Amino acid sequence: MEDVDGSSARTAAVFETLFNFRDVGGVPGLDGRLVRRERLYRSDSPHRIDGVDRQAFQALGIRTVVDLRRPSEVRQHGRVPAYDGLVYQHIHPEHAFWEVSGWSEEVGLGRWLADRYHDLASTGSAGLAAAVEVIADAEAAPVLVHCVAGKDRTGVVCALVLSVLGVADEDIAEDYARSTAASARFSEWLASAMPGEPPLPAPFLASPAEAMTLFLAELRDRHGSVPDYLVGAGLPPDRIEALRTHLLH
Numbered sequence: 001m002e003d004v005d006g007s008s009a010r011t012a013a014v015f016e017t018l019f020n021f022r023d024v025g026g027v028p029g030l031d032g033r034l035v036r037r038e039r040l041y042r043s044d045s046p047h048r049i050d051g052v053d054r055q056a057f058q059a060l061g062i063r064t065v066v067d068l069r070r071p072s073e074v075r076q077h078g079r080v081p082a083y084d085g086l087v088y089q090h091i092h093p094e095h096a097f098w099e100v101s102g103w104s105e106e107v108g109l110g111r112w113l114a115d116r117y118h119d120l121a122s123t124g125s126a127g128l129a130a131a132v133e134v135i136a137d138a139e140a141a142p143v144l145v146h147c148v149a150g151k152d153r154t155g156v157v158c159a160l161v162l163s164v165l166g167v168a169d170e171d172i173a174e175d176y177a178r179s180t181a182a183s184a185r186f187s188e189w190l191a192s193a194m195p196g197e198p199p200l201p202a203p204f205l206a207s208p209a210e211a212m213t214l215f216l217a218e219l220r221d222r223h224g225s226v227p228d229y230l231v232g233a234g235l236p237p238d239r240i241e242a243l244r245t246h247l248l249h
Contacts, residue, residue, distance in 0.1 A: 017048040020150035020182035030166030044150035064140040068153040093124025110210030125233035136239040138246035151179035163226040173209035
């Protein structure tokens with residue numbers, strides 16, 4: 001997808017220890033209005049950033065970081081380094097641990113991942129709504145939302161926001177699918193930096209577009225619309241319009 005001026009719709013900042021960082025803006029939403037750039041970013045966990053990476057991160061002017069990881073993941077790895085003006089929000093959408101043994105080729109990766117996202121949308125609904133509420137606050141922007149790999153929990157939150165903004169499912173799924181290449185970059189780094197670590201299984205690495213299109217279509221079937229789902233999960237109704245006001249132009 002390209003912007004109307006022909007430039008790339010999804011620019012990615014270059015970091016040495018962040019592998020799935022990007023701006024979600026630049027794509028068309030409601031009434032042909034574009035999602036604003038430099039308001040909402042997504043990434044894998046920024047706990048590793050230091051030196052040049054930290055300088056590049058701070059230069060983006062990010063005011064708020066929404067960390068979707070489990071408390072145990074935060075304790076184990078730490079959080080984004082603090083700096084003046086940064087607000088750190090740890091919001092954990094409750095969800096079951098993924099059982100790799102439950103994955104089978106017969107189910108298909110897209111179907112298996114979509115089912116995991118439905119589980120998250122069910123048990124973690126309050127946390128997802130809380131994350132979207134932070135993003136809806138114009139004073140919090142620019143916001144970075146992240147989890148561990150930046151593809152699943154982060155992918156669901158960003159998909160919900162973009163859907164509220166009227167972005168087409170295929171564009172949302174296209175952005176989501178970019179995490180596959182990012183996961184490959186992370187795997188290469190992990191093998192080099194921590195050679196003793198076992199390779200990650202396929203469901204933790206791949207982001208087939210089908211998973212996101214299935215999830216969004218079925219979420220609407222179950223709840224009527226994405227805004228209806230979010231309001232039912234606890235998002236104040238006026239936050240829907242707040243999202244559209246400050247993230248569309």
